[in-house]
Amino acid sequence: MSGPVRHREDRRGIALQAGAILILLLLQFVLPDYHHTNVARILVLATFAAGYNLLLGYTGLLSLGHAMFFAAGLYGAGLSAQHLGLPMPAAFLAGVLAGLTFSILVGLVALRTTGVAFMIVTLMLAQACFLIILYFNDFTRGDEGFVLSAEMRRGTIFGFGYDLSDPNVRYGLALLLFAVASTGCYRLVRSPVGRVLVAIRENEARTAMLGYRTFLYKLFALGLSGTISASAGAAYGLLFSYVGATFASIQYSILPLLWVLLGGAGTILGPLLGALLMFYIVEFASEQTSSYMLVVGAALLLLVMFFPKGILGTLRDRYWRWLP
Amino acid sequence: MDFFPHLLLALMEGVVGACVLALTALGLSLVFGVMRVVNVAHGEFYMLGAVLAWAFASLVPGLPAIGFLLALVGSPIVVGAVAVAADRLVLRRLDYAPEATIVATIGLLYIIQQSVLALYGPNANAVVAPIDFRILLPWFGYSGYKLVVVAASIAVLVGAWYVTMKTRIGIVMRATQYDRETAQNFGIPVDRVYSMIFALGAMTAAIAGVLIVPIQQAHYLMGLDPLLLSFIVVIVGGLGSLRGTVVAAFVIGIGKGIVAVFFSPNLASIIATVLVALVLVFWPNGLFGKVSR
Numbered sequence: 001m002s003g004p005v006r007h008r009e010d011r012r013g014i015a016l017q018a019g020a021i022l023i024l025l026l027l028q029f030v031l032p033d034y035h036h037t038n039v040a041r042i043l044v045l046a047t048f049a050a051g052y053n054l055l056l057g058y059t060g061l062l063s064l065g066h067a068m069f070f071a072a073g074l075y076g077a078g079l080s081a082q083h084l085g086l087p088m089p090a091a092f093l094a095g096v097l098a099g100l101t102f103s104i105l106v107g108l109v110a111l112r113t114t115g116v117a118f119m120i121v122t123l124m125l126a127q128a129c130f131l132i133i134l135y136f137n138d139f140t141r142g143d144e145g146f147v148l149s150a151e152m153r154r155g156t157i158f159g160f161g162y163d164l165s166d167p168n169v170r171y172g173l174a175l176l177l178f179a180v181a182s183t184g185c186y187r188l189v190r191s192p193v194g195r196v197l198v199a200i201r202e203n204e205a206r207t208a209m210l211g212y213r214t215f216l217y218k219l220f221a222l223g224l225s226g227t228i229s230a231s232a233g234a235a236y237g238l239l240f241s242y243v244g245a246t247f248a249s250i251q252y253s254i255l256p257l258l259w260v261l262l263g264g265a266g267t268i269l270g271p272l273l274g275a276l277l278m279f280y281i282v283e284f285a286s287e288q289t290s291s292y293m294l295v296v297g298a299a300l301l302l303l304v305m306f307f308p309k310g311i312l313g314t315l316r317d318r319y320w321r322w323l324p
Numbered sequence: 325m326d327f328f329p330h331l332l333l334a335l336m337e338g339v340v341g342a343c344v345l346a347l348t349a350l351g352l353s354l355v356f357g358v359m360r361v362v363n364v365a366h367g368e369f370y371m372l373g374a375v376l377a378w379a380f381a382s383l384v385p386g387l388p389a390i391g392f393l394l395a396l397v398g399s400p401i402v403v404g405a406v407a408v409a410a411d412r413l414v415l416r417r418l419d420y421a422p423e424a425t426i427v428a429t430i431g432l433l434y435i436i437q438q439s440v441l442a443l444y445g446p447n448a449n450a451v452v453a454p455i456d457f458r459i460l461l462p463w464f465g466y467s468g469y470k471l472v473v474v475a476a477s478i479a480v481l482v483g484a485w486y487v488t489m490k491t492r493i494g495i496v497m498r499a500t501q502y503d504r505e506t507a508q509n510f511g512i513p514v515d516r517v518y519s520m521i522f523a524l525g526a527m528t529a530a531i532a533g534v535l536i537v538p539i540q541q542a543h544y545l546m547g548l549d550p551l552l553l554s555f556i557v558v559i560v561g562g563l564g565s566l567r568g569t570v571v572a573a574f575v576i577g578i579g580k581g582i583v584a585v586f587f588s589p590n591l592a593s594i595i596a597t598v599l600v601a602l603v604l605v606f607w608p609n610g611l612f613g614k615v616s617r
Contacts, residue, residue: 062423064430112605116362116422120555121601127552128597135590250548254430261427291442297434304427305417 010190013268013324017186020269021179028171036167042272042279043174044236045259047181049271051228052256057266058189059221060201064119065106065126066229066256071133071248072102073230075140078243081148083139087155088164092234099230100223107222111215114204123253130248145244153241170239177235178272181228186268186324188224197221201266229256251293258296261303264310268324273311329463334585335578340470340539342577343477346570347532348550349557350484351525353569356558358501358521361415361425365432367551369407369526372436373399373533374542375444381451392454392538399534400527406436407526411519420518433547440544448541473535480531481570488566497521552593553580556600 024043031039048070055061076098081091110121134142153164162169188194196217199207208214237243246252255278256271263274278299285292303310309317316323352366376399381391410432418424457468488494499507500517508514532550533542540546557576561568576596583592 062426064426109601109605116426117604119423119426120362120559121604124552124555124597124601124604128594128601131590131594131597135588135594257427257430289442290446291438293434294438294442297431297436297438299431301414301428301431301435304424304431305414308424 012322013186013190017183017268017324020272021175021183024175024178028168028175033167036171038279038283039276040167040171040174041236041240042276043171043178044232044239045255045279046272046275047178047235048229048232049256049259049263049275050178050181050185050268051225051232053260053265053267053271054185054188054228055221055225056257056260057264057270058185058194058201059197059218059225060204061218061222062119062257063122063222063225063253064250064257065122065124065129065253066226067248067250067252068106068122068126068129069099069103069226069229070233070236070252071129071245072226073099073233073235074237074243074247075133075233076230077234078146078148078237079140081152081238082146082243085152087157088153088162088238089155089157092231092238095234095237096227096231099233100227103226103230104219104223106226107219111218111222123250126248126253127250130245130250133245133248140243140245143245145242145246148238148241148243150241153238164239165241174235174239177231181231182268182272185228189268189324193217193220254296254300258300258303261308261310262299264313264316267310267312267316270310270312326463329461330585331582332461333464334582336466336470337585338578338581339574340473341581342574343474344532344536345550345553345557345577346573347477347480347535348529349554349561349569349573350481350566351528351532352554353558353561353566354484354528355522355525357566358497359415359420359518360422361420361522362422362429363522363525364426364429364551365410365436366429366525366529366554367547367549368433368436369403369529369547370533370550371542371544371547372403372406372440373530374537374540374546375440375533375544376402376530377534377537378449378451378542379444388452388456389454392451392534395451395534395537396531400530403530404523404527407523408519411522415522416515416518437544437547444544446544448543450541451537453538467539469538473539476535477532480528484528484566493520552597556596559600559604 024039027039028036048066051069052063052066055063073095077091077095080086080094081088086094106122106125110118110125113121133140150165155162164170189198196207196212199212200214200217204214233247236247259274259278260271261274262278263270263272281295281299282292285295307314312323348366348370351369352363355361355363355366377395380395380398381388384391384394414428414432415425418428453467453469455469455472459466459468459471488497496507496512496517499510500512500514504514553576557572558569560576561570561572580592580596583595
């Protein structure tokens with residue numbers, strides 16, 4: 001691709017990214033309370049999806065166990081706040097570090113496999129994590145989970161007081177997290193390293209033949225993907241004050257897959273769009289019936305059969321070639 | 325109780341669990357072996373078998389033996405029909421692409437599970453065992469029905485072995501597994517073989533579900549554990565190797581039974597799950613599998 005075209009495409013992509021974040025920033029002043037909290041949650045979940053998308057959409061690795069990374073962040077932050085009494089910013093960092101270490105370890109083992117075996121290994125490891133959380137019930141409170149107290153969620157940082165139970169603070173921090181994660185992903189996929197990841201997605205053998213050490217690139221992608229997912233988990237636990245084993249269950253490995261497939265794998269804003277739509281679809285369905293997970297199954301099936309590129313992926317194919 | 329009776333109980337429970345597990349895993353292994361499809365919805369066929377067994381048995385209240393036989397025939401047929409529909413409507417249209425079929429079968433998992441929740445409800449229901457007979461050992465009494473489970477499982481396993489190794493259908497199946505395109509060139513209707521295999525795989529899971537339901541109640545979420553255990557068994561036994569699957573089911577089923585009785589069921593699952601992930605990483609063909617071509 002020639003220089004000027006590349007440059008113009010980048011400008012449009014950056015404008016779209018900035019526009020999306022600006023809209024989200026302004027949205028908080030007009031949303032009613034109920035949707036205000038929902039969108040804050042969605043932003044954190046979209047960060048989780050953005051981490052997942054880095055692996056599925058840009059590196060071509062389909063993980064069925066990302067709940068373990070989300071849970072690593074959730075429990076890394078939640079347990080260190082609850083049992084070690086760390087203040088919120090330190091607890092958040094503890095969650096991110098837990099996710100980083102854990103995802104590198106998982107990567108060293110799981111990336112020795114490819115294709116279907118990789119999917120099953122990640123599924124199994126995630127299930128082992130879920131069972132381990134239940135096993136150490138005294139410490140984690142298992143299925144029931146634990147709630148972080150209001151005092152714990154207040155404090156000061158650099159002389160400024162904060163209170164995570166304030167909805168505006170929560171929204172602001174959730175948006176900050178999402179903006180950093182998705183802009184970071186955007187920068188990464190436009191960088192030479194990101195190009196190598198896409199090359200691995202398209203044809204790993206060929207990329208290896210060109211002299212790239214694909215294992216290291218995949219390890220980097222999995223490590224970053226796991227760390228972003230863990231930062232979402234840590235933020236989710238601290239912002240919404242609940243830590244429980246549900247978030248480590250298989251359902252939370254499937255949901256990011258669904259969000260990314262719906263929004264469009266390999267698009268920067270797809271994870272947000274997918275998480276937003278699916279959150280409200282599931283919410284609506286759960287008001288109608290107790291078997292609301294039916295829509296999750298139906299959505300997965302319909303997407304994979306008729307709409308494999310998702311919303312933004314299809315729009316990119318048909319109209320906007322420049323869409324990041 | 326002393327150590328020996330305790331161990332005996334653990335072994336007996338382990339054997340019963342292993343038989344049911346071997347049946348369930350056999351279906352998964354068959355489908356993977358021939359079609360190269362990892363069926364994540366396999367546990368739901370087991371669950372569907374169990375729930376339908378309850379439905380069939382409640383058609384003839386007061387006659388547990390007849391109700392059970394009706395379930396043993398009816399459930400697998402209904403489940404097989406569901407599987408054929410899933411193969412025709414979904415898997416075939418995806419051309420059996422590995423990653424797409426996994427995502428699609430995850431979708432099927434939720435669709436089957438949640439439809440059962442909507443139609444059958446969140447309750448757990450038991451089916452009365454067809455025979456009411458207790459074996460009295462010096463230390464404890466043991467349900468005679470569990471021996472029926474063992475016998476029936478072995479009968480189905482032997483039947484599956486006979487069909488695959490000694491019949492014309494078995495030759496067609498193995499030819500399709502060995503080389504799909506050549507089989508097609510020799511006039512084997514590969515599409516129909518695939519539908520049949522997928523149905524047979526689902527039906528063995530359904531039979532396992534019917535057999536278990538007098539011991540364990542039918543519930544819409546009961547499919548997850550057998551699914552994960554079947555994955556473990558199929559992977560350890562070597563993907564697609566039926567003999568390996570059966571051996572692994574017995575080793576894992578009995579081992580899990582012993583750890584569960586002496587330590588905790590949860591610990592047994594953790595150990596099994598981590599071990600299988602490591603097996604898959606370091607011995608990709610399983611401990612008993614042949615190197616794939």
